[in-house]
Amino acid sequence: MSRQLHLNAFVMGVGHHEAAWRHPRTDERRLLDPRHYIEVARIAERGLLDSVFFADVLAVGPNVARNSQQVFEPITLLSAIATATERIGLIATASTSYNHPYSLARAFASLEHISGGRAGWNVVTSATRDEGRNFGVDDTVAHADRYVRAEEFVDVVTALWESWEPDALRLDADAATFAEPGKVHTLDHRGAHFAVRGPLNSPRSPQGRPVLVQAGSSEAGKELAARIAEVVFTAQRSVADGVAFYDDLKARARRYGRGRDDIAILPGVVPYLADTEAQARELEREFTDLISPDYALGQLSGFFGFDLTGIDLDDRLPPLPAETDIEGHKSRSSLVRALALSEDLTVRQLIGRLGGGRGHRTFAGTPEQLADDLIGWVDAGAADGFNIMPPYLPGGLTDFVDRVVPILQDRGRFRTEYSATTLAGHYGLVRGTADSGSAGDRAPVGERESVLVE
Numbered sequence: 161m162s163r164q165l166h167l168n169a170f171v172m173g174v175g176h177h178e179a180a181w182r183h184p185r186t187d188e189r190r191l192l193d194p195r196h197y198i199e200v201a202r203i204a205e206r207g208l209l210d211s212v213f214f215a216d217v218l219a220v221g222p223n224v225a226r227n228s229q230q231v232f233e234p235i236t237l238l239s240a241i242a243t244a245t246e247r248i249g250l251i252a253t254a255s256t257s258y259n260h261p262y263s264l265a266r267a268f269a270s271l272e273h274i275s276g277g278r279a280g281w282n283v284v285t286s287a288t289r290d291e292g293r294n295f296g297v298d299d300t301v302a303h304a305d306r307y308v309r310a311e312e313f314v315d316v317v318t319a320l321w322e323s324w325e326p327d328a329l330r331l332d333a334d335a336a337t338f339a340e341p342g343k344v345h346t347l348d349h350r351g352a353h354f355a356v357r358g359p360l361n362s363p364r365s366p367q368g369r370p371v372l373v374q375a376g377s378s379e380a381g382k383e384l385a386a387r388i389a390e391v392v393f394t395a396q397r398s399v400a401d402g403v404a405f406y407d408d409l410k411a412r413a414r415r416y417g418r419g420r421d422d423i424a425i426l427p428g429v430v431p432y433l434a435d436t437e438a439q440a441r442e443l444e445r446e447f448t449d450l451i452s453p454d455y456a457l458g459q460l461s462g463f464f465g466f467d468l469t470g471i472d473l474d475d476r477l478p479p480l481p482a483e484t485d486i487e488g489h490k491s492r493s494s495l496v497r498a499l500a501l502s503e504d505l506t507v508r509q510l511i512g513r514l515g516g517g518r519g520h521r522t523f524a525g526t527p528e529q530l531a532d533d534l535i536g537w538v539d540a541g542a543a544d545g546f547n548i549m550p551p552y553l554p555g556g557l558t559d560f561v562d563r564v565v566p567i568l569q570d571r572g573r574f575r576t577e578y579s580a581t582t583l584a585g586h587y588g589l590v591r592g593t594a595d596s597g598s599a600g601d602r603a604p605v606g607e608r609e610s611v612l613v614e
């Protein structure tokens with residue numbers, strides 16, 4: 161049977177295009193309205209998508225005057241969405257650089273319980289200097305150091321999630337037994353960055369633990385993904401690049417003893433859909449025309465850690481730091497540079513091309529053409545599915561769900577009903593919840609001094 165696609169809706173404000181909030185197809189007042197995000201998640205659920213996903217950055221974006229900002233903290237927002245949806249997976253971004261594993265493990269465990277096993281964590285290391293400055297860090301933290309901390313952070317969080325054995329919770333009021341102490345374990349973790357005793361003050365969750373997602377494509381990012389990620393978001397612009405990334409990541413995962421189906425790889429795509437290709441291109445142009453160059457140059461400067469504001473828009477990019485010298489978004493800086501060089505773009509043309517998805521691939525065409533394209537990528541071995549990034553919301557997602565999903569279904573490439581209740585189930589992840597972890601080696605709570613719980 162042909163491979164089924166996995167589809168995630170990447171939700172950003174009133175759309176991914178940086179000028180979406182200024183386009184008549186959106187209502188910018190809805191940016192601050194939780195009902196907008198609930199509506200978007202319900203549209204995605206109506207389309208039987210695997211999940212919705214929210215990104216997060218811990219600082220105001222490059223130009224607060226010129227661009228709409230992400231206003232809600234994702235776990236908080238997804239907790240509201242969880243109560244208004246039934247089946248769709250809920251993926252939140254959270255930083256390993258500016259959080260603590262215990263509190264983050266607890267927040268995600270709460271989302272797990274609130275949603276009935278639909279939570280996922282997009283693990284990011286927070287690449288920008290402005291984020292550090294909000295947490296007492298003045299200088300950019302070295303890329304390698306961020307990933308070393310991330311590796312330990314994820315291990316501690318995972319161990320906390322697994323600190324309760326699946327059947328530890330008894331809830332037996334007659335026997336006055338809330339939980340079986342012998343099945344709730346400490347970690348006694350002492351590492352380079354964290355000392356965490358555990359256990360987590362939240363029982364094992366419905367899907368065992370949240371799904372781990374990763375989206376960094378540098379060497380260190382791919383290594384982390386290969387070891388721990390179950391879903392990978394990535395920005396690949398051509399089938400050839402997609403195949404190279406896909407094969408590389410699956411081969412790395414094999415070295416960690418993981419199978420090909422243990423990781424779903426989802427490149428991003430920003431779809432402009434219309435009845436004809438010409439109309440779709442015209443729609444894309446309408447958005448491009450609304451770009452504010454001063455905002456776009458701020459964002460471009462952020463990718464390279466190099467001030468490009470004030471550059472002549474009709475010039476080519478000046479010589480820029482190499483990926484090896486960039487401590488921020490390594491992989492995205494390489495992608496943007498390659499795009500500019502390969503097509504000999506002026507800065508004006510480059511920011512036009514980046515406006516829709518910050519370097520992610522854009523697609524302008526008919527629903528049929530997009531369905532063909534997506535299936536083509538999967539059949540070429542470049543993807544297991546896609547991160548759908550509507551340029552405007554909710555309309556861009558409605559069009560995808562109403563016009564592209566049915567074509568994928570007719571071709572037998574997408575589910576016609578949910579067969580699972582958990583996020584891991586939607587992605588077909590086989591994980592041994594009952595036997596995962598080596599909790600048995602750790603000290604049961606009953607053998608420790610008692611903790612006064614208030």
Ligand SMILES: Cc1cc2nc3c(=O)[nH]c(=O)nc-3n(C[C@H](O)[C@H](O)[C@H](O)COP(=O)(O)O)c2cc1C
Nearest residue numbers: 215216253284286375376377378381393489490491
């Ligand atoms: C689809 C997608 C979503 C991302 N979302 C976030 C995000 O919400 N917050 C963030 O700090 N980085 C985000 N990133 C960036 C990566 O997680 C990573 O930090 C960045 O690519 C730099 O990592 P690298 O140097 O390993 O490539 C995202 C990347 C992709 C492809």
